[in-house]
Amino acid sequence: MSRVGKMPIAVPAGVDVTISAEQISVKGAQGTLVRAVNPQVVVKNDAGKLTFAPANESAEADALSGTMRALVNNMVNGVSKGFERKLTLVGVGFRAQAQGQKLNLQIGFSHPVVKDMPAGITVTCATPTEILIKGADRQVVGQIAAEVRAFRPPEPYKGKGIRYAEEKVVLKETKKK
Known part of the structure; x- marks a missing residue:
């Protein structure tokens, strides 16, 4: 599994994360950001920690889990700090x-x-x-x-x-x- 994709994202106070089947929405003090979720990545919110896992065992899904984690981390940092x-x-x-x-x-x-x-x-x-x-x-x-x-x-x-x-x-x- 991707090294970046393994690390969970801690959601800071004041940031609201909404995960649906096709998109993830992050809302905070700086605004709201929305990004489409790739079907090869499984995103879970476990009590303020976002985790990313590949949906299957392919190398592409593994790489996309790390990419998706980095993009969502940038969204969380953007709406909290900018x-x-x-x-x-x-x-x-x-x-x-x-x-x-x-x-x-x-x-x-x-x-x-x-x-x-x-x-x-x-x-x-x-x-x-x-x-x-x-x-x-x-x-x-x-x-x-x-x-x-x-x-x-x-x-x-x-x-x-x-x-x-x-x-x-x-x-x-x-x-x-």
């Missing part, structure tokens, strides 16, 4: 502004770049060069952060662009005469 990604703008004149559900970026183009945030995602800018993306769904938070970074990824010669806060950009040496 997830966030921090982006940094590096470059002269690069700045960001959060305006409600829109992120307005000025990143060296002749026009401002505006990114609409989906429901459940909040964006804040503590300083004009820092962007903080928060939400309950880990996949959506990471995807939005990747889409914002893709507007102007860090270039390898000066390091200008949008990067993750913990990202290290290795600069190339310029051509010598």
